[in-house]
Amino acid sequence: MELTFCGGAAEVGASCYLLRIDGKNILLDAGVRMDSSKDSLPDLRVIQEKGGVDAIFVSHAHLDHTGALPLISREYPHASIYMTHATKDLVRVLLYDSLKIMEQQEGEIPIYAEVHVKQMMDRIICFSPEYAIQPFEDAEIKVTFYHAGHIVGASCIYIQGKEGSAFYSGDISLTNQYTVSGASIPKLRPDVAILEGTYGDKLHANRQMEEERFIQMVGEVIDRGGKVLIPAFAIGRAQEVILMLRRAMNRGRLPRFKVFVDGMVREVCRVYRLNPNYLHSSLAKRVWKDKEVFFDDWIQPVSDKRDREAVVGLSEPCCIISSSGMLTGGPSQWYAEKLVGDENNFIAITGYQDEEAPGRQLLNLVNAHCEERFLDLGERRIPVSCQLDKYNLSAHADKIELLGVLHALSPRQIFLVHGQEEVIQHLGKEMQADFQGRVYVPRNGETYDFYIRRPRKQIERALIPSLNREGIPEGEDIEVLWRHIMEHGGQKRAYSPEELFYIWSGKEPVQEGVSQLSSILLHSDYFEPDSWRPFLYRPLSEERVAQRLQKLQGPMEVNRMLALVDEYFPPETGLYKKGARFEEKVALLYFKFPKVAAQRYRDEIEHFEKLTGWRVELNRECNLEAAEDLLVNLLPEGAYLVGNLSYYRAEGYFKATIEGDVDVEDIRRRFAEATGLDLIIEGHIKPDAFEPIAAQPGQMEQNKAFKLIEESFAGKPHRLYKKGLKRDENGPYIELTFITPEIGERYRDIILQLEEKTGWPMRINPNPNQNEVIKLARRLLEQKGLRLKRNPGFFQLEKEIRVVPVDDWDCGALDDVKKEFEYYTGYRLVIEKS
Secondary structure, X not given: OEEEEEEOOOOOOOXXXXXXXXXXXXXXXXXXXXXXXXXXXXXXXHHHHOOOOOEEEOOOOOHHHHXXXXXXXXXXXXXXXXXXXXXXXXXXXXXXXXXXXXXXXXXXXXXXXXXXXXXXXXXXXXXXXXXXXXXXXXXXXXXXXXEXXXXXXXXXXEEEEOOEEEEEOOOOOOOOXXXXXXXXXXXXXXXXXXXXXXXXXXXXXXXXHHHHXXXXXXXXXXXXXXXXXXXXXXXXXXXXXXXXXHHHHHOOOOOXXXXXXXXXXXXXXXXXXXXXXXXXXXXXXXXXXXXXXXXXXXXXXXXXXXXXXXXXOOOOOXXXXXXXXXXXXXXXXXXXXXXXXXOOOEEEEOOOOOOOOHHHHHHHOOOOOHHHOEEEEOOEEEEOOOEEEEOOOOOOOEHHHHHHHHHHHXXXXXXXXXXXXXXXXHHHHHHHHOXXXXXXXXXXXXXXXXXXXXXXXXXXXXXXXXXXXXXOOOOXXXXXXXXXXXXXXXXXXXXXXXXXXXXXXXXXXXXXXXXXXXXXXXXXXXXXXXXXXXXXXXXXXXXXXXXXXXHOOOOOOXXXXXXXXXXXXXXXXXXXXXXXXXXXXXXXXXXXXXXXXXXHOHHHHHHHHHHHOOEEEEOOOOOHXXXXXXXXXXXXXXXXXXXXXXXXXXXXXXXXXXEOOOOHHHHHHHHHHHHOOEEEEOOOEOOOOOOOOOOOOOOOOHHHHHHHHXXXXXXXXXXXXXEEEEEEOOEEEXXXXXXXXXXXXXXXXXXXXXXXXXXXXXXXXXXXXXXXXXXXXHHHHHHOOOOEOOOOEEEOOOOEEEEOEOOOOXXXXXXHHHHHHHHHHXXXXXXXXX
């Protein structure tokens, strides 16, 4: 076995490795360097000297792994190119985009033409992961793709031959993302492993915490009226960011605002939808239901270059997601040039940046002084005033994960690639310290020739015998195939469409046949996509098949239907009650805000009706308690709802009186977005509603009086929230605001003394601070581990907060909370049944 490093060693870019095994030359990836200051191509001469290429296997679509494919394929037209179906679709998008870029570069000769891309695409053969490919008729070599978790379609490559076995990681990620699940690799026993090390010297931040930090910053920028630019890699990172923002807006963690998607990102999103079997299972299910997963009313593609000026000229805040991720070109560079000069704006760097890339310049400016903040784009030097930050949303494994992969594979020899030289050397030392095999840090141009005396025996799956049937299984054939697998004990694992094709026919799979079989399996009653690897199909149990077939005979049994309601409409959708009119086969769904739910979940309702055979009927009226909780949560600190929220059901609107300094139109807009109904705010009382009030003879000067009040309440167990001057028909007075007026009454003696000392009449604000009361209830319950089913309800007249527990609560802990809550608020905490 011989391994030659043509590119991608001690660097990030131009990944290209030539493996000679059993007399065949297999090329692993053929990428280019993205750094314009270096030669873009791997060493093609050494490939020629080694006798050319017999077959090419591609790990994933990124150009640093595929950009040189048209050149290699032109030189070696008889070498078939193998990759997954999703990778082929993405490669087509990327290479045709590269053709456009090469045409636009004046004075430079393109390294290949459109005809070379077309010919190369015709030589591609696609296989699903976990199917053993036999690329040569005259050599007993097997090659298998395994899900790598980096981007859609990304795979590790495992090669087995008489001379030994080799594993190539490609780019790998063990962490679940929104678009793809983490890598899935069985217990292999390779003699040799080639492992990436992009972040081999780093430990990633917790992804959920990093996402929360990102969402919080976006919210702050939107609230202040700024624009957020997110330069993102068109494949992978951009889709992740879109889904993060969409999820945050749907769950109320962000307000609704416009998100514009530009550059190649638009076309890549389309390709993702075309390959649901390679997506994360939760996303794949939405695509199979024919739902749009990336775009909606708020997230829209920029379809025309002329619209970009309108986007940056918008008076309202917005977010822009655009390629390229390093600002080396594409619309993102144009947007950056327009936005960096405004201190209200923000640029979020979310991925790897080459040393010479403009994105790296911005990273270096994060902590720089104002006078040192400039962005150099060609000959232009642009002052940078906007806010900048880096977010670790990497789709590469970090040091701990790479060490985990090493120990799981336990190869005899390992070669570290795809990382800066100092990073790879650091990782190599770490690995060699606790690994018995040999660790190599190769350089480009080096060849390693090794003889494996005793190649490791590989664990082989028990093969299910073939039925040797003709054609593609369809209709009743699927049941025959399913029963054959069940009879041979094959129900415990999942199968690629290629393997199922072979079990049926005994012949090597044909691409068109495999594609057709995948569609048939997806809609069959005998198989379903694997929950973690949707590109594989798992045979259903006898019981599951019986249930599915029963479904075809009439409406679903009522208890099963009601159980399915929770699956389709979890608590975050606002569903708080369900029921059924059995005779009419009507499912009754009660949403907090039914008008919004009917529009937002229209597709889910339609699919639910088709699946269950039950007609869905929604409640007509809003849940008043939920609407009041929503309004209280929308109010900024220091603002209060006076009295109760009024609901005019017949007219279809709410009325409220609010005290405090608030943006009335913003509150109304956000309330209408959440409920679908208008909010009329009348009697809005601003703190500065009256003319300035001056102290009268015999009264202490205002500021001195306020200072004395503060000193009198300092150190008291109950906080004085606010003090202010008010006026009524009897004249001016000082109003004191506590969490509730009941708490204020406990300090009546102190208030009487203050009136005597200051000469000012003083009154206790009669309105409780609903927001603070509810927050205190939640905090005290959470501290005791008592979880709520929904937000606490506020009942001012009864002086109660009513809560519904998720499960049975500890009585002792609950009693402690009740006592503490009543002490701090004067209100009772009451348990309601759900």
